[in-house]
Amino acid sequence: MNCTAASFPFPASSREVHILKRGERLLEPDVYRTVVDGTPAVVKDYRRYRGTPLSLVARLLVRREARVLEQLKGWKHAPALLDTMGGLALGMEFIPGSTLSAGVQVGQEVFDQLQGALLRLHAAGITHNDLNGTNVVVSAGVPVLLDFTSAWRSPRWLRNGPIARQLRRSDMKNLVKMRARLTGQPPSPELAQMLAEPGWVRTIRSAWKQLYRRIKRDA
Missing domain, CATH: 1.10.510.10 (Transferase(Phosphotransferase) domain 1)
Known part of the structure; x- marks a missing residue:
């Protein structure tokens, strides 16, 4: 399924979004593939919780995972962190395979x-x-x-x-x-x-x- 990048919190350079998984359970993010600043990326998006009490938990999940990926920067057995995109979405390197x-x-x-x-x-x-x-x-x-x-x-x-x-x-x-x-x-x-x-x-x-x-x- 393809969506326009305008409906997601990406830089203007992002053009296409390919949905990989819809978050249906509690605190389960939408996961999709796109291109961010010319880099193939996978994004975990918790934006649907914006403005709710659960947004605090979602931000904590994004921050915790981002810190782990930052600690593993340059390691070939983990994707590279790209951005946290407003605190409710986590962008990371797309790994083909x-x-x-x-x-x-x-x-x-x-x-x-x-x-x-x-x-x-x-x-x-x-x-x-x-x-x-x-x-x-x-x-x-x-x-x-x-x-x-x-x-x-x-x-x-x-x-x-x-x-x-x-x-x-x-x-x-x-x-x-x-x-x-x-x-x-x-x-x-x-x-x-x-x-x-x-x-x-x-x-x-x-x-x-x-x-x-x-x-x-x-x-």
């Missing part, structure tokens, strides 16, 4: 790169927290992480805490699942042991499942 969810055939070297990218991301105190095939695009043989909306930057004094460790573990578990599904390679025994959930996580998950079943039964 196919997502892992599209069933693209990739070899072990792509997942080796992706694992190295995650380790470097974690070393910088950042966890992605939404790693799945839709959020990884392979461009010229290089995996690029997309959608840092759920990403979390831990301050140095919290990076070795239990929550930060669990978030890193969750990222790696999602990577292992994708690798096993697309290449058939299971995790090594050492990696499987490293990714095993601690008892406190299993306890919380079990308690939540029991509560959810009880709520669903009584509803």
Whole structure:
């Protein structure tokens, strides 16, 4: 679907807008592709919340993701930040390629790169927290992480805490699942042991499942 650039908050140099996804759920942005100052771009647009109390939350989401992308500036495994466009829209570099969810055939070297990218991301105190095939695009043989909306930057004094460790573990578990599904390679025994959930996580998950079943039964 194409729309005129006049209906979106772009510089005058933008000409066409190609809708990629309409935001239908709460605080889900419209996502579209365009050209900004001659650069192919993808924009996440929260403008429909302008003038509402949720605009404060939308601005926070834009600012948080922009800060993560700014920290990753120049890194080949993340798109470049272009602009925040009035605080309610985030413009970033368009990465050509196919997502892992599209069933693209990739070899072990792509997942080796992706694992190295995650380790470097974690070393910088950042966890992605939404790693799945839709959020990884392979461009010229290089995996690029997309959608840092759920990403979390831990301050140095919290990076070795239990929550930060669990978030890193969750990222790696999602990577292992994708690798096993697309290449058939299971995790090594050492990696499987490293990714095993601690008892406190299993306890919380079990308690939540029991509560959810009880709520669903009584509803």
